[in-house]
Amino acid sequence: MVDLPTLQPFFADKLELLAEILGRYPEYGRRSALMPLLWEVQRAERHVSEARIEEIAEIIGVTATEAKGVMSFYSTYHEQPVGRYHLQVCRTLSCALAGGDELYAHVCERTGLVNGETDAEGRFSIQNVECLGSCGTAPVLQVNDAFYERVTRSGVDALLEAMRRDELPPPTRERGGDNASAAKAERQTTPADPTDAGGAA
């Protein structure tokens, strides 16, 4: 018999994490753990390989084919490794109206990649995605799990440069918590500005 190379099971040294994930769901609903287990593997390895699918399938008690069928339903689980910086460009209508298509073309040009590709170094990969729920701050680029909103040409170039140095700048978030102090300051300076979100038509 030939010795096959053995792969250490992903969860072999993560039994606590595994127990925590399985413990989130009722005993009779163990199958629900499929998606979170896929997420764990993908976060660590940037894709979910056949071997990992088989491992996960065995943990939750389904066949590998079933698990793969579920995984392939979703566009954010990857069978092939994506880059350390997975660039996801929204091109749905609100973003398209703010230049999403040009943003996509620009990112392709700067990285030399197109939709679905990963570079040889494993640094960048590109994916076309649909509406990210950030239409008010279009165009939007999602890098791994973070949103970069209302991206400009110079902004995206700086971002790509930073990632080439392996520095991921903090996500820009114009709305919500981060600009609250700015909003408050603005309110104090213009308490009754009729053109501020409230002018009569």
Place this chain on the structure above:
Amino acid sequence: MSTVAESSRPITSRFDPRFEVTLYRYVGVEGAHTLDAYRAHGGYAAATKALTERTPAQVIDEVKASGLRGRGGAGFPTGLKWSFMPPPDGGQRFIVCNADESEPGSFKDRYLLEDDPHQVIEGMLIAGYAIQATLGVLYVRGEYYRAYERLQAAIDEARAAGVLGTGVLGTGVDFDLILHRGAGAYICGEETALMNSFEGLRANPRLKPPFPAQAGVYGRPTTINNVESFASVVHIIDKGAAWYAAMGTDDSKGTKLYQVSGPVHRPGVYELPMGASFRELIYDLAGGPTEPAKAFIPGGSSTPMLPWTDANLDLPMDYASMAKAGTMLGTGGVIVIPESKCIVDAMYNLVRFYAHESCGKCTPCREGVSTWLPKMFQKLLAGLGTCEDLSLMEEMVRHLRGTAFCPLADACAMPVAASFQHFRSEYEHLVDTGTPLHPRTSRWVA
């Protein structure tokens, strides 16, 4: 006024004294997502009131009396939905929060989840008590990672403080939450597809009946509502049904979160009493279009567009008025379409979305939405379309109506039909000349 200053303006109408803002009061406020901050402004008082001073039936009656209609898109009366739950049989029952928000043009739930997660949890706790469910499922779309982290932290805090778990808030009521993360599929927003997804199955919609109240999550009685619906419940219990029902119009009560995107000065989320006009939203709050506009999508990509006329801009944003105008309120996500954008191109963008998101389960949608419609649009946009193609497309969307397994196919067909109804001339121009009436221009301004 510089556009930079305008674009950094707040996202809500919180700063406008004319409007009472409840759902979005603390969205955008630093640190508002923590339990301490939430409690500091009276958080969980409504849940305490519901659990200690009301019976489950009284909570349902209060929500019925408020007139709240579901904010996930269909506008189904929330209290009525809750009353469909069968009497408890001792088995597990579920309350589910639909935080899959993926309808193009919609982004209201995201900021609620990120900045005020406890408001959503409190709403789920009240709803869970009302329908006598001890377990809740919060299904959040995979791309909302910040929301996921904030929700996880909020749930942990709530458990540690006895707001979730056994005997919550010092009462005899048990309630806990399961946070579940999606992975990028619009169809997971459809309630039964969401349940399949949660159960670790492919997210194909289920046949109804049985409805979720009979057989939902793991086949157990289940009620599912939208994020904004749950947040609204908190204020209904807090201030009373009469207070809530005093806002809005005859068939549409309370306030609603509207969103504006596309070329306007201040895109964002605005909370308004129901029945406010598009003009108030688009001009007063969002600052009006930055360039001449010819149409707007009133409530997310699935709702038929309306031409940019005075009459349409003056339409009240409520369920009845939208139905009368031949469209829908949907999620309240308004997308402004400028004069300079080719309607055929805009429609193709959305058709491509639906084609990508079709789950492939049923033939009309798999063949019509996923395959033929995008092909026809591609042919038109390549300048190779004929008059017969236009008639064929119109016929196709007619046949799609009501023939598919779930509403996704309709959600694609209806907007396409509306684009033909209002802008057939742009389609014809493409056929006649081989080029769009409005050729593509650069839209990336910065």
